[in-house]
Amino acid sequence: MIAAAVLAVLALACAVGAWRLTSARWPWRAPRTAILLWQSLGVTWGLATTGALFAYALSPYGAGVVHGLSILLTSAEFDVREPHDVIRLCALLSGFTLLTVLVAVLVAAGAQTLRARRRHRMLLKLIARDEPAVPGVRVVDHPGAAAYCLPGLKSEVVISAGTLDLLSQDELDAMLAHELAHARERHDLVLLPFGALLRALPWSAVVRDAQESVALLIEMAADDRARRFCSPKRLATALLRFGAATAVPTPHGALGATSGQNVMARVNRLIKPDIDLPAHVRYGILVASAVLAVSAPLLWLLPA
Amino acid sequence: MDILWAQSAPLTAREVGRLIQDRDLAPTTVMTVLDRLSRKGFLNRTRDGRAWRYEPAESRDAYVTELMLEALDLTGDRSAALTRFAQAVSGSEAEILRRALMELEEQ
Numbered sequence: 536m537i538a539a540a541v542l543a544v545l546a547l548a549c550a551v552g553a554w555r556l557t558s559a560r561w562p563w564r565a566p567r568t569a570i571l572l573w574q575s576l577g578v579t580w581g582l583a584t585t586g587a588l589f590a591y592a593l594s595p596y597g598a599g600v601v602h603g604l605s606i607l608l609t610s611a612e613f614d615v616r617e618p619h620d621v622i623r624l625c626a627l628l629s630g631f632t633l634l635t636v637l638v639a640v641l642v643a644a645g646a647q648t649l650r651a652r653r654r655h656r657m658l659l660k661l662i663a664r665d666e667p668a669v670p671g672v673r674v675v676d677h678p679g680a681a682a683y684c685l686p687g688l689k690s691e692v693v694i695s696a697g698t699l700d701l702l703s704q705d706e707l708d709a710m711l712a713h714e715l716a717h718a719r720e721r722h723d724l725v726l727l728p729f730g731a732l733l734r735a736l737p738w739s740a741v742v743r744d745a746q747e748s749v750a751l752l753i754e755m756a757a758d759d760r761a762r763r764f765c766s767p768k769r770l771a772t773a774l775l776r777f778g779a780a781t782a783v784p785t786p787h788g789a790l791g792a793t794s795g796q797n798v799m800a801r802v803n804r805l806i807k808p809d810i811d812l813p814a815h816v817r818y819g820i821l822v823a824s825a826v827l828a829v830s831a832p833l834l835w836l837l838p839a
Numbered sequence: 840m841d842i843l844w845a846q847s848a849p850l851t852a853r854e855v856g857r858l859i860q861d862r863d864l865a866p867t868t869v870m871t872v873l874d875r876l877s878r879k880g881f882l883n884r885t886r887d888g889r890a891w892r893y894e895p896a897e898s899r900d901a902y903v904t905e906l907m908l909e910a911l912d913l914t915g916d917r918s919a920a921l922t923r924f925a926q927a928v929s930g931s932e933a934e935i936l937r938r939a940l941m942e943l944e945e946q
Contacts, residue, residue, distance in 0.1 A: 651909075655909060657879065661902065662902055662906065675906055676903065677903050681923075682924035683922060684922045686922060695907065695910070713924060717922040722922055723922055726922075768943070775939055778925045778932075778936045779937045780933075781925065796932075798925050801925075
């Protein structure tokens with residue numbers, strides 16, 4: 536029973552922590568650390584919520600979640616004698632449902648992403664060309680501005696002919712450094728579970744804010760890596776020029792309302808860098824993330 | 840694919856092979872490529888006697904548009920398939936960005 540209570544508190548703490556983190560500003564000063572904290576908050580929330588339900592349902596066995604589940608699955612018996620046993624049965628069923636939904640959503644999102652990428656890669660093979668001015672980059676002949684990275688085992692950076700005309704050589708280099716940072720650090724894998732969760736719970740404001748925060752943080756992390764190889768000011772002007780050129784005349788449902796503010800936030804970071812978060816604070820957050828991430832699995836194992 | 844896009848009428852594998860002048864390709868290679876493209880849905884094929892005639896399923900422009908819509912994330916599904924340089928913004932926000940760009944360039 537204690538394990539169930541602790542897990543429930545942990546799940547609640549993760550939800551509150553995520554909600555606080557969406558409005559915090561320090562993550563912009565240490566995007567990488569914040570991304571790790573987000574990941575461990577997400578994993579712990581999932582494990583703690585399902586764990587709390589299981590721990591409550593299986594409390595009569597007194598063997599903890601993992602052993603309780605194995606006893607349940609081998610004996611295939613679940614006694615329902617008193618009224619509160621019905622509640623336990625409900626908790627068990629919702630635990631299984633939630634776990635199944637979370638896993639299924641992740642697998643489905645992964646499969647859908649892979650499918651979309653395979654088609655995209657095939658289309659690029661048919662349409663895109665190489666350009667001597669920007670070696671290693673695929674160019675699509677379209678007057679509009681577009682620049683992105685198609686992640687995978689062999690990531691490809693793609694830009695449109697419009698972008699080639701729009702940006703100067705320095706700005707192109709800065710933009711390419713940014714995209715290569717995405718490819719190198721596999722930011723798509725960071726974003727995937729948050730996008731999947733958002734698709735499963737589209738009405739949840741916290742999940743939507745979390746997805747948007749993480750999406751912005753990976754951009755900032757890529758900016759930080761890119762500025763080691765190019766002038767931050769060139770990256771900033773590239774961002775502004777590019778952002779202004781991709782504007783769509785009518786507001787579109789697919790656009791985040793904050794996308795313009797996000798571009799400005801990134802530009803301001805590049806021109807007037809805040810002081811980095813002090814090292815001891817960063818390490819403190821890293822340790823907290825690690826403790827958080829192991830706490831839920833330990834509580835699953837604990838026989839209580 | 841470019842050869843088929845350039846033609847108005849469906850072609851057989853032999854005709855495509857003849858149009859690929861710059862490379863010395865075996866006719867079976869051309870047939871294999873065409874067959875694979877049609878199985879993936881990029882080409883439509885129709886029986887013509889003992890040969891297949893191939894034509895593009897979509898115009899080149901349609902594919903370019905599809906790529907660009909995905910690149911600008913206008914397909915509406917917030918897909919994590921790509922990581923973009925910057926999200927698309929609305930018209931009024933673009934004005935703010937333009938002004939910031941001018942200020943930055945004056946410095």
